[in-house]
Amino acid sequence: MDETDGQPRTRPWHAQPSTDVIAAFTDAVARLNADGDFIVRALTDQLLAERPIADQEELTPQEISYLTRSKAFTPESFEKTSTRVARGGVLASVASTLLTGVLQTMSASAAAAFLSMDEDSLFAAADRGELYAVDVAHSRRFPSWQFSLSSPGKILPHLTEIIDIVKDKGWVSVSALMATPQPVMVTDGQQSPVEWFRRGGDVETLARIIEAQKWR
Structure with a gap:
């Protein structure tokens, strides 16, 4: 239960999704x-890794008062934000971001077929840092941004150096970065890192971008 002005309030929703909602999700x-099994396992693992909302500490009345007095929130916007968080809006956003990233990866079998190699050779290349592999839902996946039909070997130029730069960063954030136009990557307009490297761009520019940003 939530508390507003010291009065208990029952949440107007249920933690257990309804049969109709589950069917729609399927x-x-x-x-x-x-x-489908992989996508559901990935989303399930992500949600299981999150803390239940009931376990998270709530703001005290004094903290709420401070936020409204400081004009960080109006009472109405604070209530709206609190309700969104309590319903799982933040968790839904996290799951949505993960799903976007997962759909932009390839399975080991698909990546091996694309590169015309067997899976053992694929995994060996990943272990050597020549391919970018990530673990999702107990499965090894290969983000699609590293592959390029127009490049030698169908691999993005400078991939080994790129992997060395991003190997300790969250793979979902890395995938988003690689697809996002960057102000410092400009030839004919702003380019994403993938476009930048396909057109002969240098690795040092990517390193500077990452150094200037906060990463999870």
Whole structure:
């Protein structure tokens, strides 16, 4: 239960999703025409890694008063934000970001077929830092940004150096970065790192971008 002005308030929703909602989710996953079991396992693992909302500390009345007096929130916007957090809006955003990243990865079998090699050779290349592999839902996946039909070996130029720069960073954030135009990567307009490297850009620019940003 939540407390507002010292009065207990029952949340107008249930933690257990309804049968209809679960059925709709199943249909939505199937509509993606991807590996449904893998997608659901990935989302499940992500949500299981999160702390239950009931376990998180709530703000004291004094802290709420400070936030409203400091104009960080109005009472109305604080209530709206609190409700969104309590309903799981933040967790849903996290899951949505993960799903976007997962859909932009390839399975080991798909990556091996794309590169015309067997899976043992694929994994060996990843172990040597020549390919970028990530673990998702107990499965090794290969983010698609590292592959390039127009490049020698179908691999993004400077990939080994790129991996060395990003290997300790969160892979979802890395994938988002690689697809996002950067102000310092400019030839004919701003380019994403993937476009930058395909056009012969240098690795040092990527290193400077990462050094200037906060990473999870």
